[in-house]
Amino acid sequence: MVESWVNLAERIGADLHLELSGAGSRRTVLARALREAVRAGRLAPGTRLPPYRSLAADLGLARNTVADAYAELIAEGWLTARQGSGTRVASRAEPPRPARVPKRVPRSAAPEHNLRQGQPDASAFPRAAWLAASRRALTAAPNDAFGPGDPQGRIELRHALADYLARVRGVRSTADRIVICSGFAHALRLLFGGRVLRGPLAVESYGLAFHRAILDAASVRTIPLGLDERGSRTEELAHTKGVRAVLLTPAHQFPTGGPLHPVRRTAVVDWAGVRDGLILEDDYDGEFRYDREPVGALQGLDPDHVVYVGSVSKSLSPALRLGWMVLPGHLVDPVLAVKGEREAWASALDQLTLADFIASGRYDRHIRRMRQRYRQRRNLLVDTLAEHAPHVTATGIAAGLHSVLRLPPGTERSTVNAAAWLGIAVDGLATFRHPQATTPAEDALVVGYATPPDHAYRAALDALHRALPPQP
Ligand SMILES: Cc1ncc(COP(=O)(O)O)c(C=O)c1O
Structure with missing residues (x-):
């Protein structure tokens, strides 16, 4: 649905804007916009909503779409409907039906506890070490570093990355196969938006909706592979017509969490070799x-059939917007042609700082420190569940910055709502599911345990276990 702002001032006697944007059906988008308005306090408890016929006319939607969105929100407890008094925003004393009714908690627009995946602990950014690396890099920078940048990226950084990725990730490359970009999202835009690669593209059953949106915008049809306990069913590629490329998160399937089984790794590498296909490896x-x-x-x-992409978004900060693509030789020039004559995304000075940060060993030290910290957090999550919600298992815990909590069937949505009521921002697994996925859907929460600062983490877990459904 096109992004639009709808002024409901006349209808409800208050100035309310609904932002109708984002993924999903029209009903989903409208329900989300209304839910957000209630959650953020822009629609106060007791406010009477316009009859669905008039809202449908105002928004240019089918009546049923609005009626269904209202019904959904009534079922979740955000709205109430009484004969004669219309549809109203529920009173805060009536939380949406969580499995276990929490005590009344004040809610605010910004979540009190952010357990959304996707962000490292911002309070742990190595400011002093980064500053020192930046000072050294600036002092040593040749004059050409201050001119228009080379779209391939600074050679100092490409050398540092070639060594680092070989040592730590087993990546086989040389500096001339590396192109610096601003992260994975940028790589997708360059490759598919720039028509270096074309669809259809096989993808995993679960992934970031944001990435799917980039592919949709580039008119790339995506075809989900099945998923089971061994990871994505890469053997399906052999029977998937017209597909010459596949996007995978082999080290740690996003977000379900398992590594791709060795048999499946072999299957996809064989497929790429035989079909001259391409594997897009998101090593996030x-x-x-x-x-x-x-x-x-x-x-x-198989370096000739894999585009390997990484970034500092999880290891340092997504604010830096620094990433890299390690390309098969024949793709380097086409990608550079799409980037254009000058570097327009990644600051040459930040690139030099990162090069120093890696080459001086500070990057390794930072990763070790953060690994230790995130491991402790993961352990605390597992211990909290064992103590307060033993029927909820944390999976995908061997790696990464998030875990998937498996919930009793049918409880995902009410748990996300209960969590929201307790001031917790967290996503259900369904948010990440490809719309055409055929893999059986499971109820689960995707919990990012890296995001809160250390001092706030225990309180976040305390709130989280209260939002979980009771033992069946
Ligand atoms: C699955 C996945 N891929 C890639 C990334 C990194 O994206 P970017 O490099 O565009 O910040 C993330 C988020 O950090 C992610 O969750």
Whole structure:
């Protein structure tokens, strides 16, 4: 649905804007916008909503769409409907039906506890070490570093990355095969928006909706592979017509959490070799493995058929917007042609700082420190569940910055709502599901345990276990 702002001032006697944007059906988008308005306090408890016929006319939607969105929100407890008094925003004393009714908690627009996956602990950014690296990099920078940048990226950084990725991830590359970009999302835009690669593209049953949106915008049809306990069913590629490329998160399936089984790794590498296909490897958190040695990058098995992409978004900060693509030789020039004559995304000075940060060993030290910290957090999550909700299992815990909590069937939505009521921002697994996925859906929460600062983490877990459904 096109992004639009709808002024409901006349209808409800208050100035309310509904932002109708984002993924999903029209009903989903409208329900989400209304839910957000209630959650953020822009629609106060007791406010009477316009009759669904008039709202439908105002928004240019079918009546049924609005009626269904209202019904959904009534079922969740955000709205109430009484004969004669219309549809109203529920009173705060009546939380949406969580499995266990929590005590009344004040709610605010910004979540009190952010357990959404996707962000490292911002309070742990190594400010002093980064500043020192930046000072050294600036002092040593040749004059050409201050001119228009080379779209391939600074050679100092490409050398540092080639060494680092070989040592830590088993990536086989040289500096001339590396192109610096601003992260995975940028790589997708360059490859598919720039028509270096074309669809259809096989993808995993679960992934980031944001990435699917980038592919949709580039008119790339995506075809989900099945998923089971061994990871994505890459053997299906052999029977998937017209597909020459596949997007995978082999080290740590996002977000379900398992590594791609060795049999499946072999299957996809064989497929790429035989069909001259391409594997797009999203190695978004490969350094954060807790239980055993890191699962090496798939790229190391066949550098001519893998585009390997990484970034500092999980390891340092997504604010830096620094990432890299390790490309098969024949794709380097086409990608550079799409980037254009000058570097327009990644600051050359930040690139030099990162090069120094890696080459001086500070990056390794930071990763070690963060691995230790995130491991402790993961353990605390597991211990909290064992104590307060033993029927809820944390899976995908061997790696990464998030875990998937498996819930009793049918409880995902009410748990997300209950969590929201308790001031927790957290996503259900369904948020990540490909719309055409055929893999059986399971109820689960995707909990990012890296996001809160250390001092707030215990309180976040305390709130989380109160939002979980009771033992059946
Ligand atoms: C699955 C996945 N891929 C890639 C990334 C990194 O994205 P970017 O490099 O565009 O910040 C993330 C988030 O950090 C992610 O969750």
